[in-house]
Amino acid sequence: MTRELWMGRGARILPPVVLVAALVAIWGWSAATGLLPRWLLPGPGAVLHEFDVSRAVLLKHAQVTATEALGGCAIGSVLGVAAAMVMTLVAPLRQTLYAYALASRALPLIVFTPVLVIVVGRGIVPVMVIVSVTTYFPVFLGMMRGLERSNPDRMELLYSLSASPTQILWKVQLPSALPYLFAALKVAASTAFVNALVTEWIAANAGLGYLVMVSGQYFRLPLMWAAIFSAALMTLALLGLILLAERLAGRWTQQATEV
Amino acid sequence: MTSASAASLTRADTASEATGAAGLVAQGVSVTFRRGTQVIDALKDVSLNIPRGTRAALIGASGCGKSTLLRVFADIVQPTSGTASHYGLTPAEARANRVYALVQQGSTMLPWRTVIDNVALGLEIAGTSKPERLERAAESLALVGLKGFEKSLPAELSGGMRQRAAIARALTLRPRFLLMDEPFGALDEITRDRLHFELLRILEETGATLFLVTHSIAEAVILSDKVVVMTPRPGRISQVIDVDLGQHRTPATREDPRFGHYELMLRRALHHDA
Ligand SMILES: Nc1ncnc2c1ncn2[C@@H]1O[C@H](COP(=O)(O)OP(=O)(O)O)[C@@H](O)[C@H]1O
Ligand SMILES: [Mg+2]
Numbered sequence: 228m229t230r231e232l233w234m235g236r237g238a239r240i241l242p243p244v245v246l247v248a249a250l251v252a253i254w255g256w257s258a259a260t261g262l263l264p265r266w267l268l269p270g271p272g273a274v275l276h277e278f279d280v281s282r283a284v285l286l287k288h289a290q291v292t293a294t295e296a297l298g299g300c301a302i303g304s305v306l307g308v309a310a311a312m313v314m315t316l317v318a319p320l321r322q323t324l325y326a327y328a329l330a331s332r333a334l335p336l337i338v339f340t341p342v343l344v345i346v347v348g349r350g351i352v353p354v355m356v357i358v359s360v361t362t363y364f365p366v367f368l369g370m371m372r373g374l375e376r377s378n379p380d381r382m383e384l385l386y387s388l389s390a391s392p393t394q395i396l397w398k399v400q401l402p403s404a405l406p407y408l409f410a411a412l413k414v415a416a417s418t419a420f421v422n423a424l425v426t427e428w429i430a431a432n433a434g435l436g437y438l439v440m441v442s443g444q445y446f447r448l449p450l451m452w453a454a455i456f457s458a459a460l461m462t463l464a465l466l467g468l469i470l471l472a473e474r475l476a477g478r479w480t481q482q483a484t485e486v
Numbered sequence: 487m488t489s490a491s492a493a494s495l496t497r498a499d500t501a502s503e504a505t506g507a508a509g510l511v512a513q514g515v516s517v518t519f520r521r522g523t524q525v526i527d528a529l530k531d532v533s534l535n536i537p538r539g540t541r542a543a544l545i546g547a548s549g550c551g552k553s554t555l556l557r558v559f560a561d562i563v564q565p566t567s568g569t570a571s572h573y574g575l576t577p578a579e580a581r582a583n584r585v586y587a588l589v590q591q592g593s594t595m596l597p598w599r600t601v602i603d604n605v606a607l608g609l610e611i612a613g614t615s616k617p618e619r620l621e622r623a624a625e626s627l628a629l630v631g632l633k634g635f636e637k638s639l640p641a642e643l644s645g646g647m648r649q650r651a652a653i654a655r656a657l658t659l660r661p662r663f664l665l666m667d668e669p670f671g672a673l674d675e676i677t678r679d680r681l682h683f684e685l686l687r688i689l690e691e692t693g694a695t696l697f698l699v700t701h702s703i704a705e706a707v708i709l710s711d712k713v714v715v716m717t718p719r720p721g722r723i724s725q726v727i728d729v730d731l732g733q734h735r736t737p738a739t740r741e742d743p744r745f746g747h748y749e750l751m752l753r754r755a756l757h758h759d760a
Contacts, residue, residue, distance in 0.1 A: 380594040387560050387588040388659075389581050390611045398607070402598045 269449045274456065277449035284438070284450075289457050291434040295351055296423040297465070299358025300415060306359065307366030308408065315374045315400065316392055325371070332364050337422070340429045353430040354423050361422045362415040369411025373404025409473040416469055420462045509695050510536035510559065510663070514568035517554050517721075527720030528554040531568070534723065536712060538573070541689060541696040543706035544714045545752065551721025552699040553591060556665050559697065560588050572663055572695075580663070584612060587661035589669045591699070593652035595640035602627065602636035605655045612659075619658070626654035629684065631677075645672035650681065657688060664689070666698045670705065679737070682708055686735055703756070707748045708735060715755045725755045 251271055257263040258270030278285065310328075314321040336357065343353040377400045385395045420435075427436030435454045442450040512534040519526040528551040536542045544552050557563040558570050561577035572580050580586050587608065595604050602623050603610075609619035627633060630650040640648055649672050656664060670678045686709065689696055700706050706713045707729055715725040729748050731739055739745060 384594045388608045388611045
């Protein structure tokens, strides 16, 4: 905290930037000296060059993956939030389903992908389904936790005002759950692209994951790494968007200043 | 625990008294909390009768069950045995009909709402139209001296200002029955003084019944017609003292020799119990 006081914004983002620059420098140096075999990881120059020459290909596949990851993330989040709200309002539903909802998280969902492919065919749909499901769980659980842990005094206040369960949900529980929701969204967002990529190996003929697999098979290592970096950049962009939204909702999420 | 002398002092509607329309009544209320193997008798066989329009204070050492008794009337805690009622309604009915307004210990605010939206919360829940509820909330805010802080966030207020906002929220509901749990605890002496007389004036205007939990002997005497003294473990009522300082109180009331007399009486009652 005190660090923030004397460090300006520039000083705060400087260390990570220096770290990345140093890593790229080490990477370039080890590639140039042959320390890092070219068939494993080509130099930064080669990867950067690949971004330029294969721009069209990368863009095409990135679009597919972005659709799958963002669409899946959105669907999963909406479903997760909605399910948590319904379970909060309908006690019998919560009592019968919550334990199963928790337990079902143990299922390695990605292994159902081949079955999914048989049902819906290859393409964007099965990938988006898997991303939705993998997003759904952290969001649902985070939201449930947030809704359950609303400040008891605030709940009591609304109760004394004779508020209905729906009013309590909207006016106290949802705002209280927002910090939990954002934490869950960050977890979901950081895995959405990875899950999309991996699922594409099994379930798609397009997308960055597919491109990684194919370019690997054809030993087009710079293209493979360009695809991997593209996915990483998109993950960072999504995380950035969520952080921005969280900041915009600052009034709701800054509950450290408990009142 | 007859209310004869208290009734004569208060603005209690004697006609309704005569027809038996009671104010705040507890009959043999016991509350037992179980925490693991630990059994806490928070209230033990508490009986109480606060006639309509009375200003009553509940005083006692901390942990003696004051908040619990208040929460029984607010329908937040269910008595293990016995019954409570206000104006002939059960606490559940009173809550559903918004007969009472509660000022919680700790002046709870919704930190994401502005002060005025916090104050208007009760009316919002009751379905009052936005212009009306904002107008009434602004009135209450002015009443507690928070004019100009409508658009502030609770975190931007001092503890004392938040308490005033919590009081304002209760007042916007124009309750017949004001339940307050140590509402002046975090206030400085000067503000507390001012709010005491504001509260008395509001009660006079609205004819509401006050049931106030407090730690302060002086506060209990200046604000009430009836002081209920509680003792801990198990929480029970040891004495009910009628405070005969007249209907209209002013800062000068404290110079009345009877004021000191009641203070002493209460101090003795509390120490005797301890
Ligand atoms: N919800 C609860 N669960 C368990 N014990 C409680 C609960 N509420 C109050 N108590 C206990 O009951 C006793 C009376 O509490 P309270 O009514 O808050 O006292 P006061 O307001 O006079 O300080 C205390 O010992 C407290 O720990
Ligand atoms: Mg208390």
